[in-house]
Amino acid sequence: MKLDREEIEHIARLARLGLSEAETERFQSQLSDIMENFDILQEVDTTDILPTAHVIEMENVIRDDKVAPSLPQDEILANAPREENGFFRVRAVLE
Numbered sequence: 001m002k003l004d005r006e007e008i009e010h011i012a013r014l015a016r017l018g019l020s021e022a023e024t025e026r027f028q029s030q031l032s033d034i035m036e037n038f039d040i041l042q043e044v045d046t047t048d049i050l051p052t053a054h055v056i057e058m059e060n061v062i063r064d065d066k067v068a069p070s071l072p073q074d075e076i077l078a079n080a081p082r083e084e085n086g087f088f089r090v091r092a093v094l095e
Contacts, residue, residue, distance in 0.1 A: 001032065001035040001036060001038075001039055002032050002035075002036075003028055003031050003032045003035060004028075005024065005028060008024055008027055008028045008031065009024065011027075011031070012024070012027075073086060
């Protein structure tokens with residue numbers, strides 16, 4: 001599918017892009033090539049292929065959670081720039 005100049009300008013307007021003449025010509029060529037690749041993919045027979053989210057089987061690679069002792073509060077707060085009543089003290093971010 002060959003895109004014409006008006007289609008490229010329309011796409012640029014939708015994306016809120018201001019394109020120069022050179023950019024318009026370059027994108028016209030590049031986007032036309034991409035659309036031609038999609039046309040080729042449309043020719044592939046997928047009638048016997050089930051829709052899938054992933055083409056390879058997914059498996060959980062995360063380790064099991066194990067209960068472990070945490071660091072002492074004093075040790076953690078020793079590196080805090082500011083501490084108050086056993087908690088990190090930070091600047092207010094909401095007004």
